Amino acid sequence: MARSGKKFESGGPFIWLTGAALAACLLMIVGLVGVVAPRALAALWPDRLVEITLVDGKKYVVALLAREPIPAASEGAGEPGSRVQVRLGNRDLYGLDFRWIPESQIVSRRSPPDAVLVERQEYGPFQGYLRKVVQGEEAASAGSGPFERLAPLLEEARERSRRLRRLEKRDIGAVNYRIEQKRLELRAIRQEGPAARAAARNLIVEIEAEVKQLERRYETLRERANRLKVENERAQVTLADANGEEKTLPVSSIVRIFRPNRLDLLGRLKVYFSRLGEFIADEPRESNTEGGVFPAIFGTVMMVVIMSAAVMPFGVLAALYLREYARQGPLVRAVRIAVNNLAGVPSIVFGVFGLGFFVYLTGGAIDRLFYSERLPDPTFKTGGILWASLTLALLTVPVVIVATEESLAAVPRGARDGSYALGATKWQTIRRIVLPAAAPGILTGLILAMARGAGEVAPLMITGVVKLAQDLPFDPNPPFLHFERKFMHLGFHIYDVGFQSPNVEAAKPMVYLTTLLLLAVIVALNLTAILVRERLRRKLRTATF
């Protein structure tokens, strides 16, 4: 016993204990990234297509995804062996696009070089063969291969789609926005009572004329958009699945078409990065299971920025009062304990509070005071990015307060005394000496708060996050920042796509990718804050000898 006691006192086992604790932390982090990152990164890689023939004579062009032994109980026939998971695609033809097939049912497999993978605006991917390309009346399939003929048409269609999108989103959107503003102006005037209405008669006439003009403009734009749409319908492709069933669709609905079995490494990389670009910069399609997550990235970043802007001054001021001005005593200690405990309140409780206080109470008051012409349609009395951000600011304010208090306490007394001795007031000392010296510690608090806030989902679900937002909370229509708008969020996106999606298999890659992206966004936000902190530290660098 004495020996083992001595061994323990020597500290040797303690080194192992501490090392093991650190190793466990590292393992968890590496494990998480190790699970998410490879799947996420592999999700965009174009896989090969295989044509399989089943015992019943049916053929499918599929992508093989996984292979596993058949669980004994699940298969009534009791035939042992393994089964493969395939992506059938062609959801519009088959109804389901992922299937487990026992290998015993597969008669033959081949790898046809001409098999195409078509990523479409609707119904997910099509896997099969390209039959012909038709533009307008004349069939254009004869002669050179249809695939080669398709390329320029696709480029044209894309260009037209881009124009159409710009027209619809920007121009028509702006006109709509202005018409709405005018309509609200009119409503506001009408609400004011007969006397005011009479006085504003000329104004009303003026506004109505403007609305007329805007509506005419809307019609012209609409017409132009429709022309583009019709134009876009002219070029059509006919595709066929392995059994020869045909499907015709406009070229403009093709997102991407390629023959995966013919691609070399460079070609595959091209597809990979094109998909990555789409994921990061585009909007979601097919109830979020395809396309990109740009609105969610934007929403997440904007929310974190608003949250930081709210939590920083609030938390720092509160901590300053607690540490610098308040008389240290039982009351301040109680407040400090309360603040620390606030950090342990479940986030959904903050969400409920945010809903009650910000959305219903504050938002309701704002609507009554400033947006009465829109009632009963709520403006701020409904979830929005501002309320969600403020709720998260409340949630993270304890972190900032605690970190700020600690860094304020760490500012040496000598520096303060030196400042006071030169005739500085308390405020001058705080502003010129204490706060700059405490800034790196305060930023550490902000980093922690941002990490906590960016990953939080529960309170957002009731204060303004939606699965699909029509508009970003920032656009070229004044006042540019639309704090009342609902927004998308990467964390909620993961939940929604992963667990609320009707097509779980199709959503899987999206879930991994979004998770990885959320991690990356948080790392990027944190890195920014860390860089700022390092700059500050270097400015305040202590002697190093």
Next chain:
Amino acid sequence: METMTEAPPTHGVEVRRPEVARHERSDLATLEPFIGNELETSRANAVISIRELDLSYGEKQALHRISMEILPRRVTALIGPSGCGKSTLLRCLNRMNDLIDGVRISGKVLFEGTDIYAPEIDVTELRKRFGMVFQKSNPFPKSIYENVVYGLRIQGVRNKAVLDEACERSLTRAALWDEVKDRLNESGLSLSGGQMQRLCIARAIAVNPEVVLMDEPASALDPIATAKIEELIYELKEHYTIVIVTHNMQQAARVSEFTAFFMLGRLVEYDRTGKIFTNPAQKITEDYITGRFG
């Protein structure tokens, strides 16, 4: 409570102190401080007059009825064993003790005839007339330049030329200019210990104070840096009234013209430095100076 466990159990008996010290404690309360003739007669010239100053931290009285005069353009040293109240007294002169909770003060401190503890006195304005150098050098986490001009910035000086001039003048007076003139933008914390203390002196004199208070300015420095600081004090008295607290009797002997000896919060003897160190009037002073306790 923690200190209770460290001290040997007393069982209600007064802890035994070294013989001499015990003797002093009972004696001091009745002891009349000895003030040198020269100081008695020069009351009218004094820049600071301390009258019957009592100070206590909560229950504990730290200064007992201190009365003394500080003469202009002289170096006055405050000496005495640890805890004798010499630093506390120094901090009374520019009201730095106000920053400590639970301090009670009675008596008067007249600075150029005005009681600085009078209610109408603006403490920050008062402190601007003093420069203070602390035991532990405390440069601000700012550049050397910003450290020196801090006091001026506090006073609202914005003119770059004025600040530059004050920076160079103060650093030159603090004998630091030649060492740092090429790196004024580097952090004040990047200097060596002795340089930092001289930077703090430069900072204190940049505002052109009337009095410079120094609280053991060289106690954390090596002998060479100490020698530089002492030389500096010697030069600075041309321009400023200096009050210096020191632990080091040789230092007091070297730099000061007047020395006040304190013991357990009481002024024991205040006279010309030469006289204190060669021919003290009080027995206790002699004991301390000759190293019989302390």
